[in-house]
Amino acid sequence: MGERAIKLWFFSSLVWLALGPLIGALMSLQFLWPDALNFLADFNFAYSKARIFHTNLVIYGWIGMSFIAAILYIIPKLCGTELKYPKLAYWAGWLWNLAILLNLILIWAGIVGNPWLSIQPYEYAEAPLLVDILIVLCAVAIIFSVHTTVLARTKPTLYVSVWYLLGGLYTTAITYLVGNFLVLGFSGLGNQIIHAWWLHNAVGLFITPLGLGIAYYLIPITAQQPVYSHRLGILGFWTLMAFYPGTGLHHFLQMPMPTWIGEFAVVSSVLLAIPVLAVVVNHLATPSGNWRRIFDSFPLRFAIFGSVYYLFTCIQGPFQTTHAVNWFVHFTEWVQAHAHLALTGAFTCYGIAAIIYIFPRLTGKQLYSRTLANWVFWIMAVVFPLFYLGFTHSGLVTAISVNILGNTIYETISAVWLARLFRTLMGAGVVLGFWLFGYLIVRSLQVGPQFQEGMNEIAEPEGARVKRRVTA
Amino acid sequence: MEHQHQPWQAPGEASAIYWVLVVLVGAGLLAFMLWALYGKLRPRRWTTTGYHALGALVIIMTLFTLVLYIIPAHQAQQIPPTARAWDWKPGETIKDPGGSGLEGEPYRGYLVYLANGCTYCHSLYLRPEDLKTGWAEGAKLDEVSQMGDFVHYPFTMLGTQRDGPDLSIIGRKIPDMKYHIDHLVDPRKFKPKSVMPTYRYLSERDLRDLAAFLVSLGNEPQKLRAGIAPTPPPTEDPRIAKGRELYKSAGCVACHSVDGSPNVGPTWKGLYESAVAVVLPDGTETTVIADDAYLRESIVQSAAKLVKNFQNVMPSYEGRFTDEELQAFIEYIKSLR
Amino acid sequence: MAEKEPEIPEGEGRFPWWIWVAILAWLVYAFLIGPFALTSPRG
Structure with missing residues (x-):
């Protein structure tokens, strides 16, 4: 039953992975040929609603579901026990899917002024109150199931992944409640300040700790090396929990608000460099001495790339919160590019790594094609950075044109047209990579060779096997 | 040194308790980091109590910063509203100052604005920086957003992204509902280079209310209610x-x-x-x-x-x-x- | 699924020295240079 629950969360996440980024790529056409998307209006739809679809599907559909699937797999392994209340986790999976679907329908309907069914006007928390309640029910079920599993563990130690995953689930719960419920108790600017708390913690206290917990599990196991440092694990975890929750207001630094809380947000963001360096050093130093495994093991490859992207994201993030930079890049696509570096780069890589690692152990089948897996990898390693650069370039040109030269946004549109075309093309490439990945998984269900513990997750051609074999 | 307050600078100051807390927490974190990196670690054995302590500590740390956010959020709600503060009530309508005879409900228009995601491309606040940028053409110094401007907003979504211009003074610049409706239906009729999608799918009522909301931005509610039409800017050749x-x-x-x-x-x-x-x-x-x-x-x-x-x-x-x-x-x- | 999983061993690694240099440089930038919005046209 535990396996059924994991499978449900995993395969659902793949469906949303196929859809969410695709919507993103399609809606970017709005910036190139705005009239080409006019037909959407015949379906009560527009770019701005598509954007909500895109962010919600990626965050709750793909990242959320694949991470929870990985948690349901990893926690019992690390605790040496079976998942408790697997039925609860299984039905929570269906309810979560239902909530996402309902969310899409209600966003599309755009009902005005209904307390239960209207969009809540909060970024990443657009889900109407009804959907929020469903999501909370699922989250409670998952936390209950995972929490009792840890209590029933047979191993005395709690590996660092467990801290991240458990701590991450608790903070996810708090964050979601704040962003969707507590915020309703405030009005005016106070409402915006509480929303800011949610806005960045949706990434910082939900996606980040869960993703890092998964990477902490995958990297040492697939690299067949001990984790570099227990100390850095402690340092990274607790400083993350200390510095992350206060960062949200760096999204509104030039908004009129009490100055000290903005400064608090900036200082928190700046100090984030410490947990990030601790975590990334820990991840990147772990395979050291056995780097050959990176040729052999696809989960390791993706997880390491995820950590590299995570490093870039988190160097860029604190940098752009300092005033000297922030007023300049704020409001431009630079910031969206940054968000893509985190979610498409770092955390999607972690998600893909987790799926490749867990799929054979769940279904007993290897992934059938190394070539296809290589394509997915190189798309994430080459096309994605180009996509990111195009995105950032467009943001920078806008910033220079509007902020420095004083042009209006209309005068700027032609200047960024090529950059946006490049962004769309590369973004389409990334979407193609996700589709190939989905195909790889689904096809492997049918034709994947038998898997046994100790084999590679991805079937190797006969000749290559001997050369690449690395003994554990 | 005398500190001169600009009108947009917030009057809220952190209390002494905040600074004491900052110093204490900062020192605690520093001590913790030194311990984690160089201190003696005990054998890694976790009791159930230890496990609960981990969870509790994570939750406490998160709630601590949440409280730090709730304090200024509360402060911000107590600020006296400015004369131009947006304070339209549900059900209240305005007549088109542009003279088309249309009527719309700004409050409901704001809900339409939010339900259709306008906020993902338009912001509703003017930074002091924006006087010299091209985000809000024609903005004046005294139009820079102040805390008191937002007191009556039922919720705020001031925006984190600008793919289009800032809208906080759009009603002052173009006090014409008819124009806004036509622009929403076909943006490129007026701005050939605009990349805005068409909102022709909105119902007539939604369009009217949304236009009323746009007209209400940057105009003093008292004057709009009294029917004093803001002087439209001379239309530029x-x-x-x-x-x-x-x-x-x-x-x-x-x-x-x-x-x-x-x-x-x-x-x-x-x-x-x-x-x-x-x-x-x-x-x-x-x-x-x-x-x-x-x-x-x-x-x-x-x-x-x-x-x-x-x-x-x-x-x-x-x-x-x-x-x-x-x-x-x-x-x-x-x-x- | 309950087959014995080997525990993941953990080492005692420290920050390499150049990470400390990076952190110090970053803090100097962030607290001494960054806050002064040198480039901002704010009045």
């Missing part, structure tokens, strides 16, 4: 806009200022119909009035009547501009009083 664009694109900006500051060439500010001392090609000095004919000649062939004390470095623009474009230049220079 499109030739002026054309001239301004040419001024940048044709490179005039490199040598001619439009604000009176000195440069390689004479400034355009106040040039039109002023008396200009010029040197003719044969060396004689005379004074001419900078009328249409003079300007036209000078753009095409600047050496014909060279302005005194300037070098003749301007290239000939013979045949570069159409008649229409030359007129656009002149209209633009005319507008620079």
Whole structure:
């Protein structure tokens, strides 16, 4: 039953992975040929609603579901026990899917002024109150199931992944409640300040700790090396929990608000460099001495790339919160590019790594094609950075044109047209990579060779096997 | 040192307790980091209590910063509203100040604005920086957003992204519901380069309310209620806009200022119909009035009547501009009083 | 699924020295240079 629950969360996440980024790529056409998307209006739809679809599907559909699937797999392994209340986790999976679907329908309907069914006007928390309640029910079920599993563990130690995953689930719960419920108790600017708390913690206290917990599990196991440092694990975890929750207001630094809380947000963001360096050093130093495994093991490859992207994201993030930079890049696509570096780069890589690692152990089948897996990898390693650069370039040109030269946004549109075309093309490439990945998984269900513990997750051609074999 | 408050700077100050907490927590974190990196670690055995302590500590740390956010959020709600603060109530309607006879409900319009995700491309606050950027053309110093402006908003979504202009003073600039409705239905009819999607799918009521909301932005609610139509800005001659664009694109900006500051060439500010001392090609000095004919000649062939004390470095623009474009230049220079 | 999983061993690694240099440089930038909005046209 535990396996059924994991499978449900995993395969659902793949469906949303196929859809969410695709919507993103399609809606970017709005910036190139705005009239080409006019037909959407015949379906009560527009770019701005598509954007909500895109962010919600990626965050709750793909990242959320694949991470929870990985948690349901990893926690019992690390605790040496079976998942408790697997039925609860299984039905929570269906309810979560239902909530996402309902969310899409209600966003599309755009009902005005209904307390239960209207969009809540909060970024990443657009889900109407009804959907929020469903999501909370699922989250409670998952936390209950995972929490009792840890209590029933047979191993005395709690590996660092467990801290991240458990701590991450608790903070996810708090964050979601704040962003969707507590915020309703405030009005005016106070409402915006509480929303800011949610806005960045949706990434910082939900996606980040869960993703890092998964990477902490995958990297040492697939690299067949001990984790570099227990100390850095402690340092990274607790400083993350200390510095992350206060960062949200760096999204509104030039908004009129009490100055000290903005400064608090900036200082928190700046100090984030410490947990990030601790975590990334820990991840990147772990395979050291056995780097050959990176040729052999696809989960390791993706997880390491995820950590590299995570490093870039988190160097860029604190940098752009300092005033000297922030007023300049704020409001431009630079910031969206940054968000893509985190979610498409770092955390999607972690998600893909987790799926490749867990799929054979769940279904007993290897992934059938190394070539296809290589394509997915190189798309994430080459096309994605180009996509990111195009995105950032467009943001920078806008910033220079509007902020420095004083042009209006209309005068700027032609200047960024090529950059946006490049962004769309590369973004389409990334979407193609996700589709190939989905195909790889689904096809492997049918034709994947038998898997046994100790084999590679991805079937190797006969000749290559001997050369690449690395003994554990 | 005296600290001068700008009107947009927030009056809220952190209490002494905040600073004590900051110092204590900071010192605690520093001590923790030293311990984690160099201290003695106990054997890694976790009791159930230890496990609960981990969870509890994570939750406490998160709630701590949440409280730090709730304090200013509460402070911000207590700020006295400014006279222009948006305070439309549900059910309240306004008549189109543009005179079309349409009526709309700004409060409901705000809900429509949010339900359709307008906030993902438009912000609703003006930064002091924006006076010098192109995000909100024509913004004035006293229009920079202040805390008191937002007191009555039921919820705020001031926006984190601008793919279009800031809308916080759009109602002051274009107090015309009919225009806004037409623009929502077909944005490129008015702004050929706009990338805004069409919102023709909105119901007639939604469009009216949304337009009413847009008109309510940047206008004092009391005045709108009293039916005092804000004076619409003089509609700009499109030739002026054309001239301004040419001024940048044709490179005039490199040598001619439009604000009176000195440069390689004479400034355009106040040039039109002023008396200009010029040197003719044969060396004689005379004074001419900078009328249409003079300007036209000078753009095409600047050496014909060279302005005194300037070098003749301007290239000939013979045949570069159409008649229409030359007129656009002149209209633009005319507008620079 | 309950087959014995080997525990993941953990080492005692420290920050390499250049990470400390990076952190110090970053803090100097962030607290001494960054806050002064040198480039901002804010009045």
